């Protein structure tokens with residue numbers, strides 16, 4: 001895995017402390033795997049060189065961002081998955097996605 005300082009992936013969100021006035025996303029425990037008959041379709045994903053990764057997903061005409069925190073890189077069972085509120089508007093979640101990648105939302 002590349003580390004952040006050498007990573008050139010354009011979908012690599014910034015690390016470290018977020019700006020003090022950053023947008024706080026109301027993350028909620030992931031339930032989408034249960035809510036939809038088929039697993040949500042992943043439209044975009046962030047760089048995996050970091051312990052926190054984001055995925056832009058869609059299912060049933062809704063869009064949202066799924067966030068995975070890998071608490072211990074060596075232990076897949078230490079993953080915590082949360083989701084942003086869903087919306088029927090793809091442009092809304094695309095804008096949120098952009099803010100997460102830019103680091104103005106967490």
Ligand SMILES: [Zn+2]
Nearest residue numbers: 007012047049
């Ligand atoms: Zn990266």
